[in-house]
Amino acid sequence: MENIIKSERLRHLYWRAGFGASPEQWLKEDRPVKKVVEEMLGNKHGFQPLTVVDADQFVRNKTPKKRIAEGGLNRDAIKMRVKENAEHIRDLNVRWVEKMASGEDVLREKMALFWHGHFACRVLNPVAVQHYLNTVRQHALGNFADLLMAVSKEPAMLQFLNNQQNRKNAPNENFAREVMELFTLGRSSGEYTEADIKDAARAFTGWGYNVSGEFIFRQNQHDDGEKTIFGQTGQFKGEDVIRLLLEKKQTANFITGKIYQFLVSEQTNSPEVRSRIKMLAENFYKSDYNIAGLLKSILTADWFYDPKIRGSRIKSPVELVAGMQHTLGLVFEQKQSLIFIQRTLGQVLLYPPNVAGWPGGRNWIDSSSLLFRMKLPDLVLKSGEVTLQPKQDGDVNTELLARRGSDLMHVKLDWNAFESAFSEIKSDQLFEALAACLIPLPLEKTQRELILKTAGKSSSRGERIKNLTIALMALPEYQLC
Amino acid sequence: MMIPSFLKAYELGQMNVGAAGSKILVVIQLSGGNDGLNTVIPFRNDIYYRERPSLAIAREKVLALNDEMGFNPALSPLKELYDEGLVRVINNVGYPNPDRSHFRSMDIWQTASSSDQYLQTGWVGRYMDAACSGAGGCAPHRAVEVDDTLSLSLKGNAVNGLALLNPKKLYNQTRGGMVKELAQTSSSKTPDNLGYLYKTLAETVSSAAYVYDQSAKSVHQTKGTYPAHELGKRLKTVSELIQSDTVTRVYYVSISGFDTHVNQAGQQERLLRQYAEAVKAFMDDMKATNRQDDVLVMTFSEFGRRVKQNASNGTDHGTANNVFLVGGGLSSSGHIYNQPPDLDNLEEGDLKFSVDFRSIYATLLADWLNADAQAILGNKFPKLDLWS
Structure with a gap:
């Protein structure tokens, strides 16, 4: 005992x-917890990409809607393509949850889940989704500067935030705005102006991807004039904007604060916690954004194990279900069961609600989601009958996700x-x-x-x-x- | 049974409100982006016929509302309501910098945010929040979504709405397992997340029992006849709850399938027919029970579709769209609130909005639900002149 x-x-x-x-x-x-933390950060298994579709399928999977517009697909072919694409993304979703539940390299997967919510992205091309997910997983414990650059150059992200349409003579500010508002500085930081966004958008002109799904810099669409961003002037390119953002201490503050909320507690208002986060952020900045170092500081701190912190966080739907799977060694025989649970509880991986990610915390809980969570062990472990049906979001491309599967969940345990x-x-x-x-x-x-x-x-x-x-x-x- | 004190407060608070005579809003969400131009058809407009060679509804088939506009023939039950003066059509509803993604645009409509703003609460949820501090009380069942899961629209800061497909099903869910017993222990919990879970549980059990008891002791079954499809069933449930004199002020239902990129005509007609049949049955029922002036139905979709049809006999995501208001004692003159869409004046092939959807919300919140629209919407939006 x-x-x-x-x-x-x-x-x-x-x-x-x-x-x-x-x-x-x-x-x-x-072993003492310190040793376990070191092992978690040690990357014993090396990075393993998750693969459900070949990279050369990118061209074929040019989004169906575009193909329709071009008149290049007939009705049945489109339906088939939409279904295949959704199935690939579903398979990737399930593979990822199973990886989380496997107990291998758990901190990487946990942080990848965090980064997926932070760099939230939702597109229909399974090759782009797969590439994006593996980038997030690969850099999850690495260096934030590398992660930010890599994610910013992901075809999925460039498409999702319309940078493919960001051209010299017709700038599209969506990407530049979200990079500052959501990925680095934060909306309420007061660290950037509309003018900064305008010129940053000009610097990102020409960033796009080709038909093979590779990042390309399209020189002829790039505005190579002078830009002024955060008071500095130059013929900046996209890479320069990323560099300028990383030079700002607020980026370290913002990221550290979000990681603290994810791993430790959403309560960050007390002076004690504020100074704790400030200290962590300073070290994070000094380390040139070493994520593993920041995580080690958090996970080995005494305050992390404070009884007031323990048991204070509401599990996200994916944490809940992956946790049940891991604890019990449980496997869902039908992939659809895992998707159904995610859908009913409001967190379908690879389909975040918007670029701001899942709000989390108490937002997971309402009357129906709480009752379903409490019923879940009965459904999963005693073959209770599933009587709920999550609603469709209206998008023909995601109809597959709202399916319930059979009325009983079959599991191996x-x-x-x-x-x-x-x-x-x-x-x-x-x-x-x-x-x-x-x-x-x-x-x-x-x-x-x-x-x-x-x-x-x-x-x-x-x-x-x-x-x-x-x-x-x-x-x-x-x-x- | 020991009733936790916070529940007592609102159960007492409810006694003075609700019941017959109070105003009720029913929101019908058409998910997927309903093609507004083939719903209310500008049948004198050559551009419409030019841009939609195979999809346009022929002039002679249109159910004319005036000299320029008419309903899709599938909306004939709605046309009957229109002829009775019960329907108000608002054209060109949208918002600045429209987003053409389903989930994002739906987010914007449900949270009443700007297109560059991400809110975590819905407009109905914030209406409930506001009512929390007033006489209305804080119970989840003040806003009911007839569904198995709860939309963002009905999520507030202090309180969330209640999702139920029917009162008995929810009631049974709260009777299963340890739910009821656990809910009774909620009063001893602290204001942390554990306390929040128990508070939600207690509210759920209490609301489920309230709605179930209320419907059991008054109207079990409405006398109205409803079509057998899903939307029909859901509006029937709404009607039965209204007739049970619950204190619910807002009901929310949705119907999906409007994302008609391919072979639109059959699909959209089928859905519009279901919609119109269900709304007609519902309003007839309200009339028969003398509630038609107390109940207002608002119908919206997250966006309309492009003016020009695509190469697959469908339409792609667009922007501004029409909104329908039905019932609610709206004056019988001027069924069509504003000008039809201006097809000469498009923005990259899409309709320009002239009425911000938040103006409609503001009007309904202030003039129908008697709430502080500005506080709920976070901004002042000019109200529409709907009841003059």
Whole structure:
């Protein structure tokens, strides 16, 4: 039991820096958290891209709408193409969630999830989506300067933010605006003016991609006149704007603040927390934007493990479902089940609501989403009947995502393996052990009694573990980490 | 059963409001971008016929509303309502710097933001927030979306609306598992995220019970007859809740499928017919129960479509669109609020807006729901003169 108490820090780390711990991981781990953090940052496996579609498919997947406009596709061919594209993106989504749930390289995937929300992007060409996702994953723990440059040159992002249409004689400011407002400085920072955006947009003219889906600089569309950005004047190009943005300390402040909110707490108003973030941001800036260094400072700080921080964060839908999968070693037999859950709970990976990403926190929770979250263990683990239908967003290209699949979710799950992790726990301590493994807060008396009542009498130890687990996962407390 | 104190406050607060006589707004969302030009057709306009050689609705088929404009023939049930003076058409509704992506433009309509602004709450949600501090109370069921999931429109800062496909289904959900027992423990929780989850749970259980009890003790089934399709069923549920005298002030329903890039005609007609049948059945029902002047239906879509048809007998994403208002005691003169779209004066092939959608919201909030439109919308938008 003492080990369990000691392991609270570990559980916290696994949940915040990853997608939870399996009981095995959690009960057997005896290293101090610092060592575990080092391993998480160590990139033991090396970066593995996720691939569901060949890169040379980019041309073929020129968006169907464009092909229609050109009259180059008939109705059935278009329908087929739309379906194929959506399926590829769905497969990529599922592969990514499965990667999160695998327990490998969890901090990379966790930060990739953060960067996906930060550099939110949503396009229909699966090759572009795949490339964008792998860029975000590759640089997730690397250097923010590299990440910013790489994402800014992603065909998916250039398309999403209309830079393909940003030309010398007809500038489009969308990309330049979002780079400052959402990617680096922040809307309310007061660090840039409309004039800065105008000239930055001119500097980004010519940034685009070719029919093979590669970044290109189109010199003939570039405005090579003088621009004045943040008080500096020169014949700036896109790369110069990125450099000028990185030179501003506000970029480090803004990124550090967002990472703190993602990993630690949304409460950042107290003077203590403000100075904490300021210090982290200064070091981040001095390190030339070394993300791993910043993460190490956060994940090994004493305040990160403060009991007030633990269990204070609402899991996002993807964290919730990937966490259940990882903890239980569970696999969905139908891909559509995973998409259905994401859709119903309001977070479909690779389809963020807009360039600002998912608002997160309490925005995940309303009457219907909370009831569904609490029903989820029953649906997934006891084949409860699915009676909900998420609404369609009206886009013909995403109709596939609103499908429910069958009325029952079929999963593969080895309960024996799950149970065996608890083999050394005495029967009368099983409840405590399971609760400590699954729930980030001490349970109150009412909740304990209710769980025991709900789990009911069990004929065997195995059944008891199963019933307690399902009941614990249905608690509001399980929505937190 | 112990009722947590914050629930008591609003349950008491509700007693003076709601019930028969109060004004109710029903929002119908057409998802996918309904083609406004083939919904209200400018049948004297040569440009319309030139740009849509295979998609234009022939002059003789149009259900004329005046000398220039008429409904798509699939809207004949709506035309009957129009002839009774119950329908108001507002043309050219949109917003500056229109966004042609579905989800972004829908976001803008649902949050009532500018096109370069990202808000996390919806306009109906903020209406509920505002009502929270007043006599209306803070219950989720003040705004009900007839659906399984809740739209951003109905999400507020202090309170979210309630999504339910029907009262019994939601009620049963709150009776399953440990939901009800857990909700009863909410009063002891703190104002952190755990407290927020329990507060939401308690409100859900309470609202579900309220709506279910209310509908059980008064009207089980409306006498009105509704078409059997999904929108028909959902408006029937709205009608039954209205007839149950719930304190709900805003209802929200959506119908999807308007993204007609390919072979538009059949698809759009089918959807428009469903829409018109359902609204006609609903208004007839309101009339029969003497509520037609208390209930106002607003219909919108996230954008209209391009003037020129594409090469696949469909239309691509456009900008300004028409909005319909039905019922609500609108004056019977001047069914068409403003000028038809000006097809001579386009912006890169798209219609220019002349009425900001937030002006419609402002009018409905202030003149219909008696709320502080400026506070809710975050800006002052000129109101439309709808009731004079």
